[in-house]
Amino acid sequence: MSDSNAPEHLDAKHERNREHRIEGIKRWVEYIKSEPPETWGPQQNAVVNDQLDAAQSVQTSATHQQHVKDVAAEIREASDKPDGDSE
Structure with a gap:
């Protein structure tokens, strides 16, 4: 079995993590806009x-x-x- 797709898998994981962080930031921004x-x-x-x-x-x-x-x-x-x- 080859690990030839390992870099793509890791890149996809990093992109998902990045997207999750961005969504969390967006939620935080909405929260601080709505709360004192x-x-x-x-x-x-x-x-x-x-x-x-x-x-x-x-x-x-x-x-x-x-x-x-x-x-x-x-x-x-x-x-x-x-x-x-x-x-």
Whole structure:
């Protein structure tokens, strides 16, 4: 038996995973449009905090941890700006 179709199978799996992620993002966008930030904000913070905890538990490097913190700070800065503002 040959594995000649293994790359196509893996590519199809990756595409399905990508589509599922996109659908999840679309559902989240609809949710945050329909609910006040007081509802979804703590939920989003919990997810991000859990992801940071998970990253720390796999003993990521200090450089990577700093990169994550820098990206988070950039996101916070961008979210604090009024709509339409750019640097």
